[in-house]
Amino acid sequence: MSKLESDEGDLTRKQRREQAREERKAAEQAAAAGDARRKRMTQLGGAVAVVIVAIVVILVATGGGGKKAAPKPGAKNSATQKALAEVTSTIGGVPQKGNVLGSPTAPVTLQYFGDLECPFCREFTTSVLPTVIKKFVRSGKLQIQYRSLETATREPEVFTTQQTAALAAGKQNKMWWFVELFYHLQGEEDSGYVTESYLQGLAAAVPGLSLSQWTTDRSDQTLQAQVETDTQEANNVGFTGTPSFLIGQSGGAMKKLEASEYGNSFSDPSAFASAIEKHVKA
Amino acid sequence: MSARALRITLIVLSVIGVALATYLTYIHYANIKPLCGRGGGTCLKVQTSQYSKLAGVPVALMGLIGYIAILGTLLAPEEERWRFATAALTLGGFAFSAYLTYREVFSLEEICEYCVSSAVLLTVMLGLSLWRFLRGGGSTSAVTPGGEPATPVGSPL
Numbered sequence: 227m228s229k230l231e232s233d234e235g236d237l238t239r240k241q242r243r244e245q246a247r248e249e250r251k252a253a254e255q256a257a258a259a260g261d262a263r264r265k266r267m268t269q270l271g272g273a274v275a276v277v278i279v280a281i282v283v284i285l286v287a288t289g290g291g292g293k294k295a296a297p298k299p300g301a302k303n304s305a306t307q308k309a310l311a312e313v314t315s316t317i318g319g320v321p322q323k324g325n326v327l328g329s330p331t332a333p334v335t336l337q338y339f340g341d342l343e344c345p346f347c348r349e350f351t352t353s354v355l356p357t358v359i360k361k362f363v364r365s366g367k368l369q370i371q372y373r374s375l376e377t378a379t380r381e382p383e384v385f386t387t388q389q390t391a392a393l394a395a396g397k398q399n400k401m402w403w404f405v406e407l408f409y410h411l412q413g414e415e416d417s418g419y420v421t422e423s424y425l426q427g428l429a430a431a432v433p434g435l436s437l438s439q440w441t442t443d444r445s446d447q448t449l450q451a452q453v454e455t456d457t458q459e460a461n462n463v464g465f466t467g468t469p470s471f472l473i474g475q476s477g478g479a480m481k482k483l484e485a486s487e488y489g490n491s492f493s494d495p496s497a498f499a500s501a502i503e504k505h506v507k508a
Numbered sequence: 509m510s511a512r513a514l515r516i517t518l519i520v521l522s523v524i525g526v527a528l529a530t531y532l533t534y535i536h537y538a539n540i541k542p543l544c545g546r547g548g549g550t551c552l553k554v555q556t557s558q559y560s561k562l563a564g565v566p567v568a569l570m571g572l573i574g575y576i577a578i579l580g581t582l583l584a585p586e587e588e589r590w591r592f593a594t595a596a597l598t599l600g601g602f603a604f605s606a607y608l609t610y611r612e613v614f615s616l617e618e619i620c621e622y623c624v625s626s627a628v629l630l631t632v633m634l635g636l637s638l639w640r641f642l643r644g645g646g647s648t649s650a651v652t653p654g655g656e657p658a659t660p661v662g663s664p665l
Contacts, residue, residue, distance in 0.1 A: 259644075266592075266642055273596040277603045284607060288559065416616060 299411045299427035306431045309410035314433075316356045317402050320363055324396045325452075327359070328369035334362075334506050337371045337472040337480060339460050342388050342408045343415060344378040347469045350492040351409040357495035358502060367506050369476065372405050373456040377468045384420055389453045391425045394443035395435060403432040473505050511586065514640050518594065519582045521633050525575035528626050532568035536560060554620035559611045567608060571626060574601045578633070588644070595634075595641040602634040 299306045321329055336358075340347040355370075362368035372392070379385040388408070395404035407428055413419030429440050443449070463472065463482060469492060471483035483505075489497035509517075554560065560567055574597065581593040605627040612619050 262644055263642070266644070269592055270595065270599075270638070270641070273592075273599055277600050280600070281603050281607050284562065284604075288562070288611075 299407070299424065299431055303427075303431075306407070306411065306427075309407055310431060310433070312352075312410060313403065313406040316359055317406060320359065320402075322396075322399045322402050324399070325372045325393065325401050326369050327372070327402045328363040329366045330369065331476075332363070332366055332369040333476055334368050334502075335371060335474060335476045335480070336368055336483070336502065337373055339373045339375040339456065339465055339468055339470045339472075340405075341375060341377045341379050341385065341468045342392065342405065343385075343412065343420065344468045345412065345415055346467075346492050347378075348409040348412045350469045351406065353493045354495045354498045357499055361499055362502055362506060368502065372401065373460070374453045375457060375460040375465060375468050375470065378415055379420075380416060386450060386453055388420050388425065390449045391429065391440075391444055393449040393452055394440050394446065395429065395432060397443040397446070397449075398435055398439060400432050400435050403435070404428060407431055473502075511640070511645075514636060515582060515586070518633060518636055518640070519579065521629060521636070522575050522579040522582060525626065525629050525633070526572065526579060528622060528629065529568060529572035529575050532622055532626070533566060533572050536566045536568045554612055554616055554618050554623060559608070559615065567604075570604070571601070574604075591637075591641045591644075595637040598630060598634045598637045602630045605630045 299309075317327060320327055323330055340351075358368070358370075363370060374385075374389040376382065376385040379388070392401050392404045392408065395401045411428070413424075426437075429435055429437055460470065463470075472480035473483045474480040483501060487504075488494070488501040491497055562570065578594060578597045578601065581590050581597060584590040584593075605623075608623060609627050612623060
């Protein structure tokens with residue numbers, strides 16, 4: 227074998243060794259990449275599992291998949307009985323006529339624009355109104371008119387139906403029983419609780435209300451027109467929310483009772499009473 | 509897409525997310541008036557609904573904190589653990605935003621366009637951050653495990 231042949235043989239062996247080394251390196255890199263990929267997938271799997279558990283916990287904690295169960299007012303229901311006792315202590319024995327609470331000869335009139343599904347109206351009705359009624363309405367100084375303005379109720383048809391149902395109770399001079407009971411038993415906002423059976427249950431809880439007469443009166447077109455008139459008047463005055471109020475001498479011009487007059491609060495009976503006091507004295 | 513371009517894209521998206529969540533947090537507090545308002549759009553209704561808070565904390569504020577956390581992991585050094593943190597946080601954000609969208613559609617039956625924008629943003633960010641994490645090191649020729657990178661759905665821009 228010549229020297230040249232020997233050198234060529236060495237070169238080929240060197241090249242083979244080099245090639246083998248490259249292949250081994252590539253295989254090692256591929257294995258390392260595979261390991262890293264598996265590690266990342268495992269980490270991601272862990273994160274996905276944690277996230278799934280967290281979302282399930284949130285779903286369960288916030289009430290699963292549906293809307294909350296609607297309250298079911300009824301004459302024999304304990305919640306209704308409790309509400310009825312509170313309402314009786316507030317308006318029991320106070321004269322009513324249509325949408326008016328109090329003596330029709332009371333010199334000052336407060337117009338209360340509300341939406342029966344509005345939680346702030348509920349706050350006002352349950353925490354402020356009892357004081358106002360006790361102090362001014364029972365003494366014959368003030369009469370309160372309940373008027374309709376759609377805010378919290380999402381569907382206009384539902385709003386008209388519920389407000390008309392209240393006005394229909396007013397045809398038997400029991401509107402304030404219906405309104406007060408509605409607020410006391412008010413359901414979760416936007417939960418769609420105001421159904422026909424809900425309204426029937428409320429009406430059944432109103433003491434002395436003739437259900438058959440109430441049912442007939444609900445289809446009275448003038449009641450629906452009254453809801454529309456209330457809304458129109460609220461728009462004219464520029465009310466953008468509920469509860470909102472107009473106040474003035476009975477039979478005279480009404481003016482806005484500004485929120486600043488009662489400390490911008492629907493839960494402070496003394497602040498509201500002070501605001502009313504000024505108008506009663508005026 | 510280079511690792512740098514991917515990172516910059518994610519940073520830009522999270523800054524948009526921070527801006528969006530800041531606005532939603534602002535309207536959450538600004539629009540809760542002490543009365544029942546008229547109108548105000550579907551966002552107001554969603555923002556004042558019972559699902560707008562979780563354990564007393566506004567979800568918009570949670571979103572803001574989440575976006576800031578994602579931004580923080582993106583501004584951290586280009587390391588495996590931070591890429592994982594970005595991916596895990598966007599995964600959490602995406603899942604939470606999916607839950608909120610579910611609440612909007614099935615419980616409230618109202619859609620807030622800003623909330624949907626945030627959901628779309630998080631979907632895109634999830635795709636990009638998973639791609640970034642799974643391809644590892646950050647070279648342009650890096651292998652993308654699992655085949656094609658996640659394709660962003662829609663665009664918040």
